[in-house]
Amino acid sequence: MPEKLTAAIIGCGKLGQHYAETYSALPNVELVALAEFNDARRAVVARRFGVPGFKDAPEMFENIIPDVVATVLPGKYIYSAVMSAVQAGVRGISSDKPLGANLSEADEMVDACAANGIVFAGGNLQRAMYEIQEAASWVSNGDFGEIIGASVNGFAGEISGGGCQAISVLRLFTNAEVTEVTAWGHPEEALKGDSDSGLAIDGRFRLSSGIECSVFSESAVRGVDVWSEDSLVRWGWDPPISVFRGFDKHGSRIQLSPAFSSYEWGEYHYLGASIRSFLEVVRSGRGQLAVSGHDLRQALEVAIASKYSALWGSVPLRLPLPDRSLQLIPSRARWLGQDPNGSGQPIDEAHIRWDGYMPEKRHVAGK
Ligand SMILES: NC(=O)c1ccc[n+]([C@@H]2O[C@H](COP(=O)([O-])OP(=O)(O)OC[C@H]3O[C@@H](n4cnc5c(N)ncnc54)[C@H](O)[C@@H]3O)[C@@H](O)[C@H]2O)c1
Known part of the structure; x- marks a missing residue:
């Protein structure tokens, strides 16, 4: 036992x-x-x-x-x-x-x-999701060939809050650390503020594996792409994983339907x-x-480097950042909690189970 x-x-x-x-x-x-x-x-x-x-x-x-x-x-x-x-x-x-x-x-x-x-x-x-971990293991086993490119798509709004999800998946899929960040940010008032609220980042992350990862503030699909010569693996929130291999006669990627294992719990x-x-x-x-806690720290560091690279004129910043006093405050609700905004969970809802974090229920609710 x-x-x-x-x-x-x-x-x-x-x-x-x-x-x-x-x-x-x-x-x-x-x-x-x-x-x-x-x-x-x-x-x-x-x-x-x-x-x-x-x-x-x-x-x-x-x-x-x-x-x-x-x-x-x-x-x-x-x-x-x-x-x-x-x-x-x-x-x-x-x-x-x-x-x-x-x-x-x-x-x-x-x-x-x-x-x-x-x-x-x-x-x-x-990053912990079974399908994402399984897709990462296919990538690291070489099932799609050598990974030659990556992108982070939709790095905007809350680059340390929600952006933490993307950086954590990028590092998993590429089995690499971000070693250098070059970024452009807008709008100016968000770039000059203390918090990540509303900040949109475009730029480039250099990875320890040698890959250059493009970063887009806006994109049709939000998440992380990694690709080889003929394949693309995409984490796009919902569905979490899409996989493409080869091209049809029009040059479009052919989508596969990979069989994921079934998992207890x-x-x-x-x-x-x-x-x-x-x-x-x-x-x-x-x-x-x-x-890991290290994953959370790295995600915070990439967000901070993105903000300061953009603020200082798109200078390339090498990681680890030498100045450990740098900071980026998340949105007010994440930093201080929802109660100070008056938007905390009403007490009568705390009596009962809320299924918003459970995927099946979320899909049903979204119909
Ligand atoms: N990973 C995700 O998908 C995800 C999703 C939502 C929120 N979050 C993060 O999780 C955190 C919590 O989210 P939430 O929606 O439950 O926030 P919330 O503000 O509704 O709840 C935070 C709770 O912590 C209590 N609290 C604050 N300081 C405390 C302390 N020092 N000791 C004991 N209790 C304290 C507050 O009274 C409140 O009940 C957020 O800050 C957010 O950044 C992550």
Whole structure:
């Protein structure tokens, strides 16, 4: 029998509740506590999941130290929650994205976990999705031949918030790090502001594999493409993966219908896949995380480099950026949470399961 782990959620807004649902459903893990600032939401969610609720991470750790914690917090509060989990001595920490605003804090979190032997994972990222991981394994097995090009499509709106998804998939598909960023940004007021809200980036990422990746702020299909001489693998959000091989007599790409494996707990979508990989690495002390804290840090760094390259006149910036004090604040709702905008989840909705993060339900709702 795999070892049964205990888990707690820090931050129980709409996404934190989806984490609580998922941890409660998966085998060999028991949700034992939660921490939530908002008194009314804490009371409702703690009752719903039948666990004790605490105000914040320090209060929780005074009472209970679970094996793993998931921070599902507005960006401003992630650093202190992660560092208090490090001090408490948990075995694993996962964070949702973006990891924060500031590179030095991102470094500190990654380094503190590594120095203390704590597994540091990412959370609800598409990169963890089984189909995306499987497509990446086809690419790295050479099933499509040598990858010679890549593009990031639709890198705009929230380049550190939503953009984190694209950078994480790009690095997975190319098995490479971004080593240099050259970017152009618009509109000017977004480029000159502190936050990534509304910022649209075009440019070029140089990758450690030698590939030059084009970056487009606008594109018919949003996501990431990688291609070889005759094939194209596309992550385009929905459907997550499209594969093309060869050309018809008009020169158009021919789309394939690849057979994906079926996966246990697939109904818990990419959060389920991400958490399962996290728990497996915590249990075994080895293996590859579907999404790591390093992945989140790299995504933040590419977003910061894109903004500053554009701001400073499209100068090529080599990564790692030497100035670790650089930062990019995510949109207000991601940075401070939705409550300060008055758009937080109403308390009466916190009583019940919200299926917006479950794919089948999302498709039905979209019809
Ligand atoms: N990966 C994804 O697909 C995805 C999707 C949506 C949101 N997110 C990220 O996840 C985060 C949470 O999203 P959400 O929609 O649930 O946000 P939210 O603002 O509705 O919920 C955050 C919750 O955390 C609580 N909180 C804030 N600071 C706290 C602290 N220090 N200790 C304990 N509780 C605290 C708030 O009271 C609130 O209930 C967001 O910041 C966002 O960036 C990721």
